Amino acid sequence: MSVALPRPLDVRTALRSPRLLRIEVLGGLVVALALIPEAISFSVIAGVDPRVGLFASVTMAVTTAIVGGRPAMISAATGAVALVVAPVAKEHGLDYLVATVLLAGLLQVLLGLLQLARLMRFVPRSVMVGFVNALGILLATAQWDNLHDVPWIVYPLAALSIGIIWLLPRVTTAVPSPLVAIVVLTAITWAAAVDVPTVSDKGRLPDSLPPFGLPDVPWTWDTFQAIAPYALGMALVGLMESLMTAKFVDDLTDTHSDKHREARGQGIANLVTGLFGGMGGCAMIGQTMINVRQSGARTRISTFLAGAFLLVLLLALGDVVGRIPMAALAGVMIMVAVGTFDWHSLRMLRRMPASETTVMVTTVIVVVATHNLAIGVVVGVIVAALLFARRVAHLADVQRELVTSADGAAVAHYRVTGELFFASSNDLYAQFDYAEDPSRVVIDVSDSHVWDASTVAALDAVTTKYAGRGTDVEVRGLNEASEALYARLTGRLG
Numbered sequence: 001m002s003v004a005l006p007r008p009l010d011v012r013t014a015l016r017s018p019r020l021l022r023i024e025v026l027g028g029l030v031v032a033l034a035l036i037p038e039a040i041s042f043s044v045i046a047g048v049d050p051r052v053g054l055f056a057s058v059t060m061a062v063t064t065a066i067v068g069g070r071p072a073m074i075s076a077a078t079g080a081v082a083l084v085v086a087p088v089a090k091e092h093g094l095d096y097l098v099a100t101v102l103l104a105g106l107l108q109v110l111l112g113l114l115q116l117a118r119l120m121r122f123v124p125r126s127v128m129v130g131f132v133n134a135l136g137i138l139l140a141t142a143q144w145d146n147l148h149d150v151p152w153i154v155y156p157l158a159a160l161s162i163g164i165i166w167l168l169p170r171v172t173t174a175v176p177s178p179l180v181a182i183v184v185l186t187a188i189t190w191a192a193a194v195d196v197p198t199v200s201d202k203g204r205l206p207d208s209l210p211p212f213g214l215p216d217v218p219w220t221w222d223t224f225q226a227i228a229p230y231a232l233g234m235a236l237v238g239l240m241e242s243l244m245t246a247k248f249v250d251d252l253t254d255t256h257s258d259k260h261r262e263a264r265g266q267g268i269a270n271l272v273t274g275l276f277g278g279m280g281g282c283a284m285i286g287q288t289m290i291n292v293r294q295s296g297a298r299t300r301i302s303t304f305l306a307g308a309f310l311l312v313l314l315l316a317l318g319d320v321v322g323r324i325p326m327a328a329l330a331g332v333m334i335m336v337a338v339g340t341f342d343w344h345s346l347r348m349l350r351r352m353p354a355s356e357t358t359v360m361v362t363t364v365i366v367v368v369a370t371h372n373l374a375i376g377v378v379v380g381v382i383v384a385a386l387l388f389a390r391r392v393a394h395l396a397d398v399q400r401e402l403v404t405s406a407d408g409a410a411v412a413h414y415r416v417t418g419e420l421f422f423a424s425s426n427d428l429y430a431q432f433d434y435a436e437d438p439s440r441v442v443i444d445v446s447d448s449h450v451w452d453a454s455t456v457a458a459l460d461a462v463t464t465k466y467a468g469r470g471t472d473v474e475v476r477g478l479n480e481a482s483e484a485l486y487a488r489l490t491g492r493l494g
Helices: 011-016 018-046 050-067 079-092 094-113 116-122 125-141 154-171 177-191 221-253 259-275 285-294 300-315 318-322 326-340 343-347 354-370 373-393 453-468 480-489
Strands: 397-404 410-420 440-450 472-476
Touching (some): 011 018, 018 079, 018 177, 079 094, 125 285, 125 326, 125 354, 154 326, 221 285, 285 326, 300 318, 440 480
């Protein structure tokens, strides 16, 4: 009997507890600060103004806090989505990109209503481990731009940031260590007038709210054809990353979340983001790790405040935010990368089956090579399915026994055991002794299950081969489901 996981911490409970509320508020603030350089970087990837990515992060976080299915998960502008929509911005311009975001949002709502989130059950653990490890590698390597070709003082500042984040929790957890690192390094560089790269060097911060409305595109079939492939790609990539991140947070917090609601929530958030002219987004496992693991947040309050704080920081405190040294944020993300990577999986390599290790390593290699988590997961699932089919295919067995019937006639009795599907049934034809068998043959599949048309076709090929030799064949022992499939397809497959 399965035991349901408890629901996440309730918002009302957090509001009534000063300690829990402080954790949520500070977690949202840290995430808001960390979102700024990433949103700017993703805007550059998508080929749009930094403001497009920054406001997308605001609307995604605030909307998913209200309609999303996974409390404490952070959604914002992401690199995976930026890579998908970048060709639209390059070839057609910003308005077509926004139209793509709106269509992707509609598709995600539709997929959520159809409850396709349940397909996540087919993602094996080895793919999840590969996903997490690859993400840790990408988070770490993404800091290369902030740590090369810079003044020498950046390196001790980054080391100080890492040291604060690592050591402060051993002294106190009253304040999130990433926030302390950001404040301390900003104060040092500001007071000492040290010339180092800052957030403002990544792009101009916005000073007003974006306009609300539909993009200026012709609403024609030609426009739909131009944006539909990218919208579908964005919808699938966004849902895949969001649902995997939600599942990861479920495991981390030992709580349950509504994946179908999360799928719909991501779509609604992208619709809202598109109406504000944003580039769209999805869940961010890196920022979610900051919020859940580093800061200890557990409710929708932190997600909402991450978006709200980001908006305030951009509009009211843009000059102050612009002074934050990139070394501080690089240190934060490096520690998040270290915490994200599943180090235990390396120690388990010798104990794990070769197929599981192959799937995990393949997922990591593909993600790191393509810088696209969704592609790596899809490839990992395909490899896992192929290896599983190959392993299961060898479990089907055929045993022959010569018996004598009640009337004294010889009968060849074949007992088939194991699961019969396309991989295992392809060799079924060669398991029978057509030349030596008597005039009557019985194929007993009582210990098997017929799963697909390939198996029915294989059984038909066997009976046809025997019929050509004048041998009478009886297939017996089919269970109810196998009998229904066999009766529907036998003799009709050509």
